[in-house]
Amino acid sequence: MIRRETEMTEKPKGDIDAFFEPQSIAAIGSMREAMFGGYVVIKNLLDFGFSGQIYGVNPGVDEVLGVKVYPDIREIPGVVDLTIIMVAAHRVPSIIASCVEKGVKAAVIAADGFAETGEEGAKLQREVIEIARRGKLRLIGPNTVGCTNPAVGLVPCTYALGYEQIRTGSIALAAQTGLIGPQAIPFEDLQYGISKICDFGNKCDVNEADLLAYLADDPQTKVIAMHLEDIRSGHRFIDKAAEVVPQKPVLIFKSGRTKESAKAVASHTGSLAGEYQVYDGALKQAGVIRVNTWSQLFDFAKVLSSQPLPKGNRVAIVTTTGGMGIVAVDTAVQSGLSIAELSPETLQKLGEFHHSMASNPIDVGPALPFWSDFSAFWRQIVEMVLNDSNVDCVAAVAYTSPAVALNRFDVEAVAELGRKLSKPITVWIYGTKFSLLEVLTRDIEDLDIPVYTEFKVALEALGAAFEYSKTKARGFMKG
């Protein structure tokens, strides 16, 4: 059974703003240079160019990295919208009380040692909630790495990062694990365009339903990708999902699927995992795209955020290897796509290049040795299949070696044609060197075509896009 909300029945959703668009932040905790703590939070905010006011709170330090540190939050002269709390669990209630007194709107409790540890910690957690609720202070956590909003340089990550940029975009990522945070994903090296990131932690106050409601109204967010171990506000979440799905795709990876993991869920975030089948059925009914692995959250969000939705499920597969063409066909069929029957005109034109190209999958491999300009050839073929009215979407290979390169001009032309025709394109990349693969991946994704290192995944991503386009076309109504 999906649980009814227990903690708070009515919560003003505007409150969530302070977590993502604060004008001022205070980091409360150790100011020692280390891999974790207040020093790191301040450093990350400075590195990412946070546009608001930054304060430190620590009784033993006056200043850190040019930022003034106060012994107590109540001594800060200006307004504080958001605090990041990194102190031992037993000290959290008094810190929360001081935040309430100061009129802070939102607090991220990074500290652990609460409901996830057993009854004593659960009691401490309840105490914290009581204090916060009385003071209208909203909480994320405890046991969290918090929130990120790269558009305003809000990266108050509690761990050292060593990079200073996250591409701004339309994907919102939320998870019941710190693995979603900038300390765990090399965002600077990836091309995900991010709107918001949130680690729920123990979800003592703000939970998946609150965040879903916030992201539904967030104009920057176009795709919502969530990892959940449990669903706290079951009915509210499912209702909200059904409401948001016609506007924005919602991807969910539910972990804790076996009886063995249910126990681990309890000691991770103090939650009950619940019956997977119950969740799965309810999420499906709400039109949510349920994914089966952590990486699919990102793989599918990429295509949904960057490419148009396909109008049908007929896929053209452009490959350099017949062997992977077959794997692509297997995956396409298993992902709800059909293998496009190319028009006679397209087939004739393709066959003039090489016999291997006169069917779908289109194997350009045997023709490659005859082409000095791989990039122009690749563009010609991909454009040809995009222009075929029997094709709704295209999965194309990109190969790179010292002798073969795609240039930006040709990739851009293909990207534009796909958008013009409203036909999504995904790319599978392979090649001879990591360094070449890294450069080409970045170049192609920079033009908003998603790139995958397995052909299989390029097809699964198109399958997810088609699934969502069907849901959207049905004008999905809340169940």
Place this chain on the structure above:
Amino acid sequence: MIRRETEMTEKPKGDIDAFFEPQSIAAIGSMREAMFGGYVVIKNLLDFGFSGQIYGVNPGVDEVLGVKVYPDIREIPGVVDLTIIMVAAHRVPSIIASCVEKGVKAAVIAADGFAETGEEGAKLQREVIEIARRGKLRLIGPNTVGCTNPAVGLVPCTYALGYEQIRTGSIALAAQTGLIGPQAIPFEDLQYGISKICDFGNKCDVNEADLLAYLADDPQTKVIAMHLEDIRSGHRFIDKAAEVVPQKPVLIFKSGRTKESAKAVASHTGSLAGEYQVYDGALKQAGVIRVNTWSQLFDFAKVLSSQPLPKGNRVAIVTTTGGMGIVAVDTAVQSGLSIAELSPETLQKLGEFHHSMASNPIDVGPALPFWSDFSAFWRQIVEMVLNDSNVDCVAAVAYTSPAVALNRFDVEAVAELGRKLSKPITVWIYGTKFSLLEVLTRDIEDLDIPVYTEFKVALEALGAAFEYSKTKARGFMKG
């Protein structure tokens, strides 16, 4: 139904040697500098330091990269063991005839345009087989990138590579696609220890059963990983697999699983894909590890080639994030592993570090901020669980950021302890930067612990190792 062999019923298996250990090679084809052809083959052989004699064959060129080029193979003064043939399909019969006349033992026909193109090509292919058979010349291909044996610098790849090293080791890779070749996998950047690589192509002569028999006897090969679209010599292959499995694990990824892909298989290598269920049942009966994706071939081969086999299925999971610990538990259970119940002594010692560590999965994340030496801490924990007699195998996290590093000394100690206790270890890696991830992955794999970018896969790999250890323990007899 598994097909009985049609082409040749008895083949001397010693003949296969010439493909992998030739004393002399002739590249027959264009000697123009390009991305494909004879020039590239000669360049790759030189770059990888092939220890035997190299010749070129082309009527219009005298010399290439210091290697003498002859107008006709028959004019080469010395013995030629192996030829790589890159000429238009219609010229292949006469070239093969000249190879027979010269007394060549083995020929790789890289050229395409044979059975994969239809009846006319199939006829040409039969003609080639006839000539070769009469002359006792063994063939790999047509439509192949050929064979590789890095131990002797035999990398006669037909495509430009841009790198000069493949780590020598015990994994044999074979596939019905060129995607297995050094032009498609960045071997220099990876740590796979390779014994032999073979792309079967159209399998007009040497097929999967011949190669399996060869690899069974190859002392360098300890793990056999194969991709197949069809099985030509069905009964012989299954019998040989059942025979080799007690000595060496055999991994097989069978593609062409849907009716839609069967058509594509025919136009790829001129094969019939056959019923997947029939293959799967027969392979299972032979004790083969059947994998479901191309990448699992490599992921599972890595652990089987580098780690001891587990004596049981009880896994300890060391994580820095509770969330991924739960995903790991789900995957472990789904992969045939059980979550080890750590001994009371181990649990007590772990709990002294942090409450989050007193259960399996062992979440070291919350304890990390208190440790200045992450590497020593990591080693201590992994050694502790390895030493627990309730644990048969370990999946451990490795995290890297500018503030956190594992050093070689600690990883080596863990690797040695695992080997001593005969308990396999796999590592899941994540971190803040591609560059850091690349270095740490290489460092750990260099010490023969396999590394994966998803925790899920680290568990699946241990599951495959356990599956094989059970098969081996049964002293698997041929069905």
